[in-house]
Amino acid sequence: MLAGLLRSLSDDVAIDLGTENTRVAVAGRGVIVSEPSVVAVDLGTRRIAARGLAVGHLAKQIEGRTPSDIEVRHPVREGVIADFQLCEAMLRILLGKTRQSRLRLPPRAVVGLTQTATEVERRAIFNSVARAGARKVFGWSKAMAAAVGVGLPVAEPTASAICDIGAGTAEIAVVSLGRVVAARSVRIGGQVFDQALCDHLKRHRRLRVGLPSAEQLRIAHGAAQSDDDEARAEVAGVDAATGLPRTLAVSRAEMAQALAEPLRKLADAVREVVESLGIELAADLARHGLTLSGGAAQLARLDRFLSDQLGIPVQLAVDPAGAVIRGLLTCAEHLDAWKSALVSVH
The missing domain is CATH 3.30.420.40 (ATPase, nucleotide binding domain)
Structure with a gap:
């Protein structure tokens, strides 16, 4: 009876805590939040910039363009938490965007876990989500969530x-x-691909480019296979020899070579x-x-x-980027039925 009352007074949420983006979905309402996993920090106060609001889209917009006293940081790297305090602060803000009323009780949360996450790394994720406002946290394999999210016949x-x-x-x-x-x-993943592009352009074309520019080039013009030397995309960077700005045209064939x-x-x-x-x-x-x-x-x-x-x-x-959060949301919407497949330390 008490469990039923708690469920009626709170939400069940799904959290895909990614290296690049964090998505939060609410059972019965769908995906509510999808924002970059970045935080801008004021180095003087060691607090989140813009009065604690420089998280997600706002922080991403100023990345690479900040004054010397503000630094944009990524709390999640390679699928695990790199900065516990910043991750907790980011999640608290993002979870807050899903709450419809302050009268609602804290939610139960299902969060995706990588296959290779250690017990310490899993506990860090559970603790971050709990301290950000969840009353109970469950973990589920990201791979299984993705399989459910794309509609594979997993059963x-x-x-x-x-x-x-x-x-x-x-x-x-x-x-x-x-x-x-x-x-x-x-x-x-995407960041490894982007670094490979940066390394290739520096080594073979004497052009230094930033990771954001490499990411834009990959998304717009990248390919795993191509013999097309005609279609080209421009990328801007700094000449490795002179240090002066320069643009360069890159073919799809060269992109495939860089990513090989x-x-x-x-x-x-x-x-x-x-x-x-x-x-x-x-x-x-x-x-x-x-x-x-x-x-x-x-x-x-x-x-x-x-x-x-x-x-x-x-x-x-179909919609490959949303596969994990769709699977986690399916689990959150049937949480009591899926509990035996989940892990929890709380």
Whole structure:
């Protein structure tokens, strides 16, 4: 009776705490918050700038353009918390945006976890979410959440494969009968792709570019495969020799060349997961293939590249960037039924 009363007076929320973006959804209301996982800090007071409001979109807008006494920081790196206090402050502000009334009790929260998160890293996530305002925190595999979010038949006695590529990590998993039967998490994602572009342009074209510019170039013009030397996109940076501003035209073929190494490592990681399966589960993947999700999975022709490397069908999910939060929201909306699949330290 008390549990039912608590549920009627509070919300159940889902939190996808990502390296690049944090999304918060509320059961029955959908995704309410989707903002960059960044915080601007006033170095003089060591507090969040703009009277405690420089979080998310506001902080992202000033990144790379701040005065010397303000620094933009990323509390989450490679899928785990890098700065506990800033992460807690960021989550408190973002969770506050989902509350419809101060009379509501603190919510229960389901948060996504990477496959390789240690017990210490998991506890840091649980503690940050709890201190940010949740009364109870549950954790669920991001890979399983992504599989549910893209609509894979995770409860059926057949293998379904998912590769969710975020900014910091790629979560690879094969699920069957509602369980993860093989999985791996690798620190390859959008930020690794962007760094590879920066390194390539500096080494081969003598142009130094910032990570935000490399990200824009990847999103607008990047490709995993291409022989197109004609279509080009301009990127601006600083000449490595003179230190003066310079622009450069980059072809899709050169982009694919720059991304070759991290893409090879991604393909090897997926191959290891597939090769660890039994014969029948592996045969399922020959028929059903691999589904890609996550923001960085939208790299052009990545599905073709992985299909060529692995010899199985590969398809990009609809709205791949929202896969994890959709899966977590499904769990939050049926939280009592899914509890046995979740972990909690509170």
